[in-house]
Amino acid sequence: MSDLLRMTDLNVEYPVGGGRHVHAVSDVTLAVRKGETLGLVGESGSGKSSLARALLQLPPPKAGSVLFDGNELTQMRGEALRAVRPRLQMIFQDPIASLNPRRRVAEIVAEPLVVSGVRDPAERTRRVRAVMEAVGLDPDVVWTRRPHEFSGGQCQRIAIARALVLEPKLIVCDEPVSALDVSIRAQILNLLEDMKARFGLTLLFIAHDLAVVKSVSDRVAVMYLGRLCEVADSASLFATPAHPYTAALMAAIPVPDPDIPLGDTKLRPGDPPSPLDPPSGCRFRTRCPHAEARCAAEVPPLREIAAGREVACHFPLIG
Amino acid sequence: MSGAVSGGPLLSVRDARVGFGTVRGLLRAVDGVSFDLQAGRTLGIVGESGSGKSVLVRSLIGLVGTGSGAIVGGEVRLDGQDLRGLSAASFRHLLGRDIGIVFQDPMTSLNPVMKIGRQIGEGLRLNRGLDSAAAARRAVELLVEVGIPEPERRASQYPHELSGGMRQRVAIAIAIACEPKLLIADEPTTALDVTVQRQILDLLQREQRERGMAMILITHDLGVAAGRADDIMVMYAGRAVEMATTREIFRGPRMPYTEALLRSLPRLTDPTHTRLSAIPGRPPDLARRGTGCSFAPRCTYRSGRCEAEEPVLSREGGRGFACFNPLGTSGGAGA
Numbered sequence: 115m116s117d118l119l120r121m122t123d124l125n126v127e128y129p130v131g132g133g134r135h136v137h138a139v140s141d142v143t144l145a146v147r148k149g150e151t152l153g154l155v156g157e158s159g160s161g162k163s164s165l166a167r168a169l170l171q172l173p174p175p176k177a178g179s180v181l182f183d184g185n186e187l188t189q190m191r192g193e194a195l196r197a198v199r200p201r202l203q204m205i206f207q208d209p210i211a212s213l214n215p216r217r218r219v220a221e222i223v224a225e226p227l228v229v230s231g232v233r234d235p236a237e238r239t240r241r242v243r244a245v246m247e248a249v250g251l252d253p254d255v256v257w258t259r260r261p262h263e264f265s266g267g268q269c270q271r272i273a274i275a276r277a278l279v280l281e282p283k284l285i286v287c288d289e290p291v292s293a294l295d296v297s298i299r300a301q302i303l304n305l306l307e308d309m310k311a312r313f314g315l316t317l318l319f320i321a322h323d324l325a326v327v328k329s330v331s332d333r334v335a336v337m338y339l340g341r342l343c344e345v346a347d348s349a350s351l352f353a354t355p356a357h358p359y360t361a362a363l364m365a366a367i368p369v370p371d372p373d374i375p376l377g378d379t380k381l382r383p384g385d386p387p388s389p390l391d392p393p394s395g396c397r398f399r400t401r402c403p404h405a406e407a408r409c410a411a412e413v414p415p416l417r418e419i420a421a422g423r424e425v426a427c428h429f430p431l432i433g
Numbered sequence: 434m435s436g437a438v439s440g441g442p443l444l445s446v447r448d449a450r451v452g453f454g455t456v457r458g459l460l461r462a463v464d465g466v467s468f469d470l471q472a473g474r475t476l477g478i479v480g481e482s483g484s485g486k487s488v489l490v491r492s493l494i495g496l497v498g499t500g501s502g503a504i505v506g507g508e509v510r511l512d513g514q515d516l517r518g519l520s521a522a523s524f525r526h527l528l529g530r531d532i533g534i535v536f537q538d539p540m541t542s543l544n545p546v547m548k549i550g551r552q553i554g555e556g557l558r559l560n561r562g563l564d565s566a567a568a569a570r571r572a573v574e575l576l577v578e579v580g581i582p583e584p585e586r587r588a589s590q591y592p593h594e595l596s597g598g599m600r601q602r603v604a605i606a607i608a609i610a611c612e613p614k615l616l617i618a619d620e621p622t623t624a625l626d627v628t629v630q631r632q633i634l635d636l637l638q639r640e641q642r643e644r645g646m647a648m649i650l651i652t653h654d655l656g657v658a659a660g661r662a663d664d665i666m667v668m669y670a671g672r673a674v675e676m677a678t679t680r681e682i683f684r685g686p687r688m689p690y691t692e693a694l695l696r697s698l699p700r701l702t703d704p705t706h707t708r709l710s711a712i713p714g715r716p717p718d719l720a721r722r723g724t725g726c727s728f729a730p731r732c733t734y735r736s737g738r739c740e741a742e743e744p745v746l747s748r749e750g751g752r753g754f755a756c757f758n759p760l761g762t763s764g765g766a767g768a
C-alpha cells in the first residue's frame with residue numbers, strides 16, 4: 115500500500131514567554147497509507163491535536179515535511195495550498211462549537227463548495243443534498259435549521275457532511291466521538307466506517323479511548339509527550355505491546371467486565387512531566403518501570419523491530 | 434451479598450424528585466428515584482449525559498437550592514437523620530464532616546487563593562476542633578496519604594501550581610479529612626488520562642475500604658463502574674431504570690436500555706472494524722415527556738403497553754428494573 119500522507123521529522127512548538135517553549139510535537143515521522151484508518155492515541159497534552167493542525171498547515175509546523183498526495187504542503191502558500199485543501203479535511207471533537215451558530219445547516223455544509231469555487235447554486239444544492247442523505251440527515255428537515263437546534267450527535271453528522279462534501283481523500287478526525295454520549299458514539303463510529311467504505315477515504319483517527327481506536331483502526335500510533343512511542347497494526351499492538359508506555363495504557367483501560375481483574379500498569383508513581391521541560395533521553399523514563407541510565411542519556415529512535423512494527427524504546431518488551 | 438448488614442442503611446432515599454421551571458415548561462430532571470446505600474459499599478450511578486445523575490446526588494446533599502427555582506421532593510435520611518428539612522447552615526456543617534464530595538473538576542471545589550495545606554486543614558479546625566498547628570500537621574499527613582510527593586512544599590502552594598491529577602488528589606484529601614461516612618464522587622476522573630485515572634480510582638477505593646465509608650461513584654464510563662462499584666444504578670431520563678449488583682448488571686441485564694448500552698460499547702476483544710450495535714435515536718426531551726416508558730422509542734422489545742403506561746421499578750430477588758418486557762432470566766456466573 116502506498117502512502118497518502120507522510121510527515122517527516124515534524125516539530126511543533128509554542129512559545130510561552132521568557133524564551134521558553136512547549137515541545138508539543140518532536141521529530142515525528144509517520145505515514146498514513148492510502149485507504150487505511152490510522153489511529154493516533156496518547157494522553158492529554160501528548161500533541162495529537164498539534165500534530166493534526168500542523169498537517170493541515172493550521173499553522174505550519176516549526177520544522178519538518180508534510181508530503182500529501184504528491185505535494186509538499188509546508189512549501190505551499192495561498193492559492194496553491196487552497197487548491198490542495200479540498201482533498202484534506204478535518205472533523206473536531208466539539209461538534210457544536212465547530213459549527214458556526216449563525217449559519218443554517220445547508221450553508222454550513224455548502225461552505226467548502228463556495229470556498230473552493232463551485233459557483234453554480236444548483237450544483238451546490240445537489241451535492242449538499244446528496245451528502246446529507248449519505249450521513250443520515252434528511253435535507254428537507256434540516257436545511258434551514260441552525261446548529262443549536264441539534265444534539266451533539268446530529269451536529270457531528272453535520273460536521274461529517276461538511277467534511278465529505280468536497281470528496282476529500284483524507285479526513286483527520288480529532289476525537290470525533292469523545293464529546294458524545296456512549297449510546298450515540300456507536301452511531302457515529304458506524305457512520306465513519308460506512309463513509310470510509312463508500313467514498314474510499316483514508317482516515318487519521320485521533321482518540322484517547324483505546325477501545326474506540328481499536329474498533330476503527332487498521333494501524334495505531336502511540337504518542338507520549340510529543341514523541342511517537344510505537345506504531346503497529348492494531349491486532350499486534352493490542353496483543354503484544356512493545357513499548358512500556360503502550361503496555362501501561364492497556365493495563366489502565368477500565369474494562370466493562372467485573373470479572374476481568376484490573377491490570378497492573380507497573381508505572382512508577384508520579385505525574386506526567388511538563389512538555390515545557392520534557393525529560394532528557396526517553397520522555398517516558400520518569401514513569402517507566404524499565405528505565406535505566408541509557409534511557410536518560412539517549413533518545414531512543416523509532417526503529418523497526420519486526421515487520422510493520424516500530425518502537426522507540428531501548429528495551430522493548432518484545433523483539 | 435448485598436444489603437443484609439446489621440442495622441439500617443446509611444443512606445436512604447425515597448422518591449427523590451427535582452424539577453426545574455424552564456421556558457419550555459417543567460423539566461423533570463429527577464423523577465422519583467429511591468435507593469438504599471449500606472455503610473462500606475460503593476454504589477455506581479451510570480447513565481448518559483443529562484439523565485439526572487448529578488442533579489440527583491446534588492439534591493440529596495442540599496446543593497440543588499430552591500433558590501435556583503428548583504422543586505425538590507422526596508425523603509432523604511443519612512444515618513436516620515432526615516436531611517430534607519435542613520437549613521443551608523446545617524448542610525454546610527454536614528458536608529465537611531459527614532459527607533465528603535469530589536467533583537469532576539477539582540478547581541470547582543478548591544479555593545484558588547488559599548494555600549493547599551490550609552484548605553485541607555480548614556474542615557479539621559471547623560468540625561474537629563483542631564488548632565491551626567495540629568490541622569496543618571494533619572494536612573501534611575493527608576497529602577502523604579493521597580500520594581503527593583514533597584507534601585510540606587505542596588502544602589504551601591496554591592491549586593494552580595499543581596497538575597490536574599494532583600489537584601484531584603488534594604480534593605480527595607479535603608473530602609476525607611474529617612472521616613466522613615459517605616463519600617460522593619461525581620465523575621472524579623473524567624477529565625484525567627487513563628493512567629492517572631487508574632491511580633485516582635485506586636486511591637479512592639483504598640480510602641473507602643480502609644475507612645469503611647460508603648461511596649456513590651457517578652460515572653458515564655461503564656468500565657469504571659465495572660471495576661469499582663459493588664452495586665449499580667442505571668439512570669435514564671431522570672429515572673432509575675435498573676438496580677442490581679455490578680455482576681448482575683454486566684452478566685444479565687434485565688432492562689433493555691442497560692443491555693443496549695452494554696452492547697453498543699466497542700470491545701477490546703473484538704477485531705478491528707467489528708460493526709457496533711448502535712442504539713438508534715436519542716434520549717427524550719425531559720421537558721416534553723409523553724406517556725409510557727421513556728426508552729420505548731429506542732427499544733427493540735417494546736410492546737403496546739410500553740407506549741401507554743409508565744413502568745415502575747419493580748423488585749425481583751433483590752434487584753430492580755423498570756420494564757414491562759424484561760430480558761430473560763439473568764444467566765451467567767455468579768448471578
Ligand SMILES: Nc1ncnc2c1ncn2[C@@H]1O[C@H](COP(=O)(O)OP(=O)(O)OP(=O)(O)O)[C@@H](O)[C@H]1O
Binds near residue numbers: 157
Ligand atoms: N496554542 C498553544 N499555545 C501554547 N501551548 C499549547 C497550545 N496548543 C497546545 N499547547 C500545548 O501543547 C501540548 C500538546 O497539546 P495538544 O492539544 O496537541 O495535545 P493533545 O494530545 O491533542 O491533547 P488532548 O488529548 O487534551 O486533546 C500541550 O502541552 C498543550 O498544553
Ligand SMILES: Nc1ncnc2c1ncn2[C@@H]1O[C@H](COP(=O)(O)OP(=O)(O)OP(=O)(O)O)[C@@H](O)[C@H]1O
Binds near residue numbers: 460462481482483
Ligand atoms: N439549574 C438547572 N436548570 C435547568 N435544568 C437543569 C439545571 N441543572 C440541570 N438541569 C437539567 O437537568 C437534567 C439532568 O442534568 P444532570 O446534570 O443531572 O445530568 P447528568 O446525568 O449528571 O449528566 P452528565 O453526564 O452530562 O453530567 C439535564 O437535562 C440538565 O440540562
Ligand code: SF4
Binds near residue numbers: 396400403409
Ligand atoms: S526507553 Fe527506557 S524509559 Fe523509555 S520506555 Fe523504553 S525502557 Fe522505558
Ligand SMILES: [Mg+2]
Binds near residue numbers: 163288
Ligand atoms: Mg487534542
Ligand SMILES: [Mg+2]
Binds near residue numbers: 486487488619
Ligand atoms: Mg453530571
